[in-house]
Amino acid sequence: MAIATISPTTGKTLRTFNVLSSEELERKLQKAADTFRSYRETSFADRARWMRRAAEILEVEAERFGRMMTEEMGKPLEAAKAESSKSATACRYYVTRAEKLLRDTPIDVDGDTAFVRYQPLGPVLAIMPWNFPFWQVVRFAAPALMAGNVGLLKHASNVPQCAIALEEIFRTAGFPEGAFQSLFIETSEVNRVIEDPRVKAVTLTGSEGAGRAVGAAAGRAIKKVVLELGGSDPFIVMPSADLDKAVHTAVSARLINNGQSCIAAKRFIVAEPIAQEFERRFVERMKTMVVGDPMDPKTDVGPLATPGILEGLHAQVEESVKAGTRLLLGGKPQGGPGNFYPPTVLADPPPKAPAFHDELFGPVATLLRARDLEHAIELANATPFGLGASVWTQDANEQRRLIDGIEAGMVFVNALVASDARLPFGGVKHSGHGRELADLGIREFVNAKTVRITSASGAPPPSKHAGE
Numbered sequence: 001m002a003i004a005t006i007s008p009t010t011g012k013t014l015r016t017f018n019v020l021s022s023e024e025l026e027r028k029l030q031k032a033a034d035t036f037r038s039y040r041e042t043s044f045a046d047r048a049r050w051m052r053r054a055a056e057i058l059e060v061e062a063e064r065f066g067r068m069m070t071e072e073m074g075k076p077l078e079a080a081k082a083e084s085s086k087s088a089t090a091c092r093y094y095v096t097r098a099e100k101l102l103r104d105t106p107i108d109v110d111g112d113t114a115f116v117r118y119q120p121l122g123p124v125l126a127i128m129p130w131n132f133p134f135w136q137v138v139r140f141a142a143p144a145l146m147a148g149n150v151g152l153l154k155h156a157s158n159v160p161q162c163a164i165a166l167e168e169i170f171r172t173a174g175f176p177e178g179a180f181q182s183l184f185i186e187t188s189e190v191n192r193v194i195e196d197p198r199v200k201a202v203t204l205t206g207s208e209g210a211g212r213a214v215g216a217a218a219g220r221a222i223k224k225v226v227l228e229l230g231g232s233d234p235f236i237v238m239p240s241a242d243l244d245k246a247v248h249t250a251v252s253a254r255l256i257n258n259g260q261s262c263i264a265a266k267r268f269i270v271a272e273p274i275a276q277e278f279e280r281r282f283v284e285r286m287k288t289m290v291v292g293d294p295m296d297p298k299t300d301v302g303p304l305a306t307p308g309i310l311e312g313l314h315a316q317v318e319e320s321v322k323a324g325t326r327l328l329l330g331g332k333p334q335g336g337p338g339n340f341y342p343p344t345v346l347a348d349p350p351p352k353a354p355a356f357h358d359e360l361f362g363p364v365a366t367l368l369r370a371r372d373l374e375h376a377i378e379l380a381n382a383t384p385f386g387l388g389a390s391v392w393t394q395d396a397n398e399q400r401r402l403i404d405g406i407e408a409g410m411v412f413v414n415a416l417v418a419s420d421a422r423l424p425f426g427g428v429k430h431s432g433h434g435r436e437l438a439d440l441g442i443r444e445f446v447n448a449k450t451v452r453i454t455s456a457s458g459a460p461p462p463s464k465h466a467g468e
């Protein structure tokens with residue numbers, strides 16, 4: 001796919017960009033390695049000052065960055081502006097906590113001095129998606145840079161202006177030239193970068209297929225990798241739930257980001273006694289959602305990011321219906337310019353239908369009925385994915401059982417699954433491994449070095465940095 005801004009609203013190509021030549025890529029990789037040598041020696045105070053400034057830029061320029069995101073990938077403008085401001089929260093989270101989170105951890109071993117020291121790894125390659133083109137990048141970059149690593153960004157080819165803006169933000173904030181660079185390379189070049197000895201680790205947010213390819217390449221090169229992949233998140237509603245609140249949240253959870261979020265609820269598993277009422281209210285509310293120009297403040301659901309995503313989604317809907325799934329709403333692309341797909345509701349898919357086991361990346365909800373709590377958990381776990389789960393019940397025993405029984409990296413009770421700088425984020429099964437954000441996120445790309453000193457004096461040599 002060419003590196004270009006192609007409006008998902010009109011289908012028009014607005015700007016194209018050249019890929020890096022081999023020599024240009026080589027210069028950038030060398031720059032990353034050279035910068036790392038001096039950058040790792042900078043103090044937490046300096047890094048924090050630059051990161052605080054990055055947060056300010058993200059907030060002050062939220063309108064400009066929001067328009068850029070909406071133009072390139074089609075999310076409603078208000079959500080895009082909010083994404084820029086939310087990215088600032090990740091910067092600030094690590095401004096105030098990085099030093100403490102990376103302080104030596106003392107360990108008591110038979111009277112010896114022992115501790116774990118956290119040291120940066122080096123240049124980290126981040127392969128990032130278009131769906132949250134700022135947030136996904138910043139939530140990698142903020143902890144990685146605060147830990148003393150340098151970043152190399154291979155962004156999705158349909159959000160090049162966002163990639164350029166992110167590099168500018170970190171440079172303008174004061175980070176040294178080369179601490180965060182964007183690489184305009186084809187997907188076919190990614191393996192070369194992963195294999196390059198100057199690159200020390202890889203993080204990917206993307207599809208299951210991309211996860212397999214990147215994970216295999218990182219494995220061959222024996223490099224640390226974090227994979228944040230897809231999800232087919234369940235949204236379980238039990239009879240004691242506040243039905244009104246559950247229905248409202250369910251619709252928002254499905255349509256967030258035009259339905260293109262890894263943690264969007266995709267399968268709504270509702271207990272039999274309330275299933276019919278939930279279905280009626282859910283379909284009614286989905287019908288009221290306004291599809292249109294994402295720059296228009298009245299729009300709830302903008303276009304899908306690319307024609308390919310629209311085609312793939314529609315094929316999954318058609319195949320599900322052919323397999324015996326009930327179609328309750330929508331189900332056909334809108335036609336005309338732009339990649340518009342209406343809010344769509346499917347119900348009772350048989351296990352062979354894509355709506356039962358695959359991730360549907362767009363505004364298509366699947367309703368399933370559960371006989372009881374154990375059946376709800378069985379249905380929730382019946383996909384290869386395990387990212388997030390939203391569960392709705394007032395019953396404490398049911399809450400406990402759901403928290404324990406669901407195979408997922410995150411369970412939210414009576415709430416929408418949402419990322420937050422303070423909470424670890426990631427999945428299990430085919431949703432990937434490793435964690436982003438919070439304390440666990442900053443420890444992914446460090447060498448946790450074990451030190452044991454057996455001596456009469458026992459005093460540890462002082463660290464050059466407070467946190468190392």
Ligand SMILES: O=CCCC(=O)O
Pocket residue numbers: 131132135260261262263418419
């Ligand atoms: O698409 C996955 C990430 C969504 C989020 O972090 O809110």
